[in-house]
Amino acid sequence: MLLETEKLTRIYGGVVAINDVDFHASEGLITGLIGPNGAGKTTLFNNMTGLDVPTRGKVFFEGNDITGKSAHEISRMGIARTFQNIRLFKEMSVIENVMIGRHFKVGNKDKGRFRQALKSYFFMSREERWIYDSAMEYLEFLELGKFANDDAKSLPYGHQRELEIARALATEPKLLFLDEPAAGMNPQETEHLMETIRRIRDKGISIVLIEHDMKLVMNICDEITVLSFGQKIAEGTPEEIQNNETVIEAYLGREEED
């Protein structure tokens, strides 16, 4: 198992945001995380990516306990993420955003931080060129190359979401968390996004995504986990989830059978 949580619990004051959640994501698959608003999906994301520290429980990535590690440590281990409310570096250019993703990919880590910093300083242009060129590859992968020198904030909304994905991919993750990647996209853009997500999976990167667009989730996810009121109420393939009584009741609502 690539990523696993064990009885993960996060309590804010008196509110139990997630309660004893055993979540897992398998290697090479697209795992969907769905649930009504306030179910604790983003809280679960934050607790797995180091933005929040769980009250109880553990998170394992490739068998290593990563509970309570800070965001940058987890990122360096190979987990990248995007954010529900886009968190680009808005005043920086599009390419600079992706170059930030390349930040810790520079150089030889055994050499130590100080020597690495000196090298960055004194051999700047060579290193910058490498960062630029490799960042450009990720930008091209998301078909955003022509916007490279534009300000990130000037991009249309859909492209901003894609840029966040490019930036996350630039950290060369093994596992990519996407928090509502299709939010605010029109049907064509969503269609294009689904294609992109499949292409990312085909590169061998496992994906976990939170999404409200059921068409997207049911189409591209290999496995789905359903949260409701902070608890896991179901998991399985899209077909199993669609036919699961508890899920229909809690989330999809009672609809006419088709």
Add this chain to the structure above:
Amino acid sequence: MSFFLLILIYTGIYALMAIGQNLITGYGGMLSLCQAGFYGIGAYATAILTVTFGWNFWATLPVAIGLSALFGLLIGLPTLRLNGDYLAIATLGFGEIVRNVLNNWVSLTNGPMGIQRIPMVEIFGFQINPYRKVAFAILVWVFVVALYFIFKRFAKCRLGRALMAISEDEIAAGSMGINVTIYKVVAFMLGASSAGLAGSFFAVYSLSVTPGSFQFMTSVLVLCMVVLGGMGNFKACILGAFIIQFISYLPQLLGVTNLVPAQAKQVFFGLILVVMMVWRPQGILGREKFTYVKKSAKGIQEG
């Protein structure tokens, strides 16, 4: 002419501090208000080492830089997790602590009387005393230009980009694998050391130091220079330093000191800041942007 040189020298000294402040505030997004504290540490390091221990000025320079960087680290580690206003208040407190220590540690600093008779700078037997203003101006500006290039390179390489990312969104920067704390502390130390350097020059220019020179107002002035010139632009903060110094000495320049009370310039600076914030919040020159141009494989050059 000599008056113009005086302005030029003070512009140089303040520009050193403003360059440091620009790295802290313009790139790192940290609202620090204690450049005067580090300025004082640098000045007293030079004063005490030359007067009490008989060191050469040039030997005290690295100590002044190192000592202010060390204090930058000590104050930075606990406070840099604070944001915005809270950091401003914490650093303001530190600046006041420095001034109070200088005022009250009489055995070391001679208290409010300060340290007098600081030896003049000598370089290859040539004495650069404050009366040789041209020589002193050149001396200071050599350091300003050097610091400008050193710090600009910091800003341009990946360290500067990481700082900018942190200033825009700490959470996103952390999620990109950037160790937020380390970068903030390093930027803070670099900024502090530039103020320490400025302090050393101040000490050998005034030939005496008193705690009164390192007041909170000095920190505010330095911040004004950066904001006025343009945050995230090193050229701009040198320009800002010049404008603020020029305005400071304008009454003397026009010979109207008896008409304009000394406090009037503070009112004027306040007014400038308000006007800038309303009409041109990015400063006179605005942020310096680096454009990245794709070079062909043949054109790769090392530097």
